[in-house]
Amino acid sequence: MESINSLKNRFVEAKKAAELRYNQGDYQGAMPYLQQAAELLGEIYRRDINQKNRELYVSIRDQITERFNHCKQELGLSPAPKKAAPRPAPVNKPAPGKPGSDKTMTVGDKQPEGEGKKTNGGIAEEDINYVVNGIDVKRFLVTESREKEVLFSDVVGMEREKRTVQRELFLSEEQKAFKASIGAKNKNFILLYGLPGTGKTYFAMALSNELRQFSGEDIPFFSVICTQVKSPHPGETENNIIAIFEFTKQFDRCVLFMDEFDAIGYSRQLATGDPTVGPAVNTLLTQLGGFASNPNLLFLAATNCPYNLDGALLSRASPKIEVPLPSAQVLQGTLERKLGKHLAPDVDLSAVAQRLEQSKFSNRDCSNLIEAIKDELIDAHEADDMIVSYDANMIKAALKKVTSSVKRDEEEKLEEFKAQYAE
Ligand SMILES: Nc1ncnc2c1ncn2[C@@H]1O[C@H](COP(=O)(O)OP(=O)(O)OP(=O)(O)O)[C@@H](O)[C@H]1O
Ligand SMILES: [Mg+2]
Known part of the structure; x- marks a missing residue:
């Protein structure tokens, strides 16, 4: 196997060659070198486990992608660079005095780029409206994680499961068009189930990062722990669910991950004594209907006890992926x-x-x-x-x-x- 140092040397050479041509306005000449540099960087990224280096690689990768898109534009090969920017969404204004309302900006009302600006999947936090229907969605989102940058190469084993999701989600434009032409359903509600600690959350994060890398787009990943969404007060769980799904509509593409899904997707048949369960499941079904019709949205749910989930939810989830105990x-x-x-x-x-x-x-x-x-x-x-x-x-x-x-x-x-x- 080629050493990481040799990969780095080849990367520096390719980047130099690309820059020379790019600065001279030779966009045609620069493109293959940019592509080569991006591929080498991808391999270096996979092999280097130092988190600081990996963060640096991502920013260099973004620079290379930007140049590559600019070359394409100059050569008339693509109309505009692709970026999953927030789009104006029908998000209700927050009620005055509600938590977070002072921080809310109108979506699309961008602030100038600044150093140290926090981003979520490449999208500036300031451009995201976290208050939806008067509910501060941010309090449900899990933003910090040591494992934000994990990829499939970090997930030991589970090769069959990786292939399953790759087959369903990592499609070329031609494959997507063919699927659409035969009316094949979008598989964008995936259920991960398995015993505690087997790696469901880990797998979901890796999948989301792989998707971002595959598409070259800044696809944000929003992770919600459903036990925090559930409320004992009538109507509150449903409002929280609606707010979270409405929130995701600000993005052209995104992944919504609901962890501990059984907390809100509990079977209506099993929960005879809890009056909050039925309305929550009905709301989930309605909201998931909207998600299912948009191939750019991916809904991931994880649970330790899939046998407690409502049948109507289970029948919509496909594929249902078992995250097994490790061999x-x-x-x-x-x-x-x-x-x-x-x-x-x-x-x-x-x-x-x-x-x-x-x-x-x-x-x-x-x-x-x-x-x-x-x-x-x-x-x-x-x-x-x-x-x-x-x-x-x-x-x-x-x-x-x-x-x-x-x-x-x-x-x-x-x-x-x-x-x-x-x-
Ligand atoms: N396939 C894997 N390869 C390497 N490490 C893994 C793998 N799966 C899980 N881990 C490690 O095990 C830890 C626990 O995994 P994770 O939190 O994803 O489990 P979980 O199934 O979501 O658990 P819970 O049911 O409690 O939510 C992770 O933090 C990660 O470090
Ligand atoms: Mg988990």
């Missing part, structure tokens, strides 16, 4: 990535991974175990600073502290669900 191979990959550099020769990671698989460790359990192993090393190093690697005893000690979080009854219910709904 020994996947667990070994994670252990190697996180501990491999400082491993003592007496450690057999393959045997550890087999044991974790048998004990039904989720990815989160595995992450917890890795932290516990690190703690063991820190303690040992404090006692003797010659100890700098993870040995078999540390792993044994950590395994006594961390156990699987999987519950047998949850696993059984999921098995039953899978048997009924597997696609």
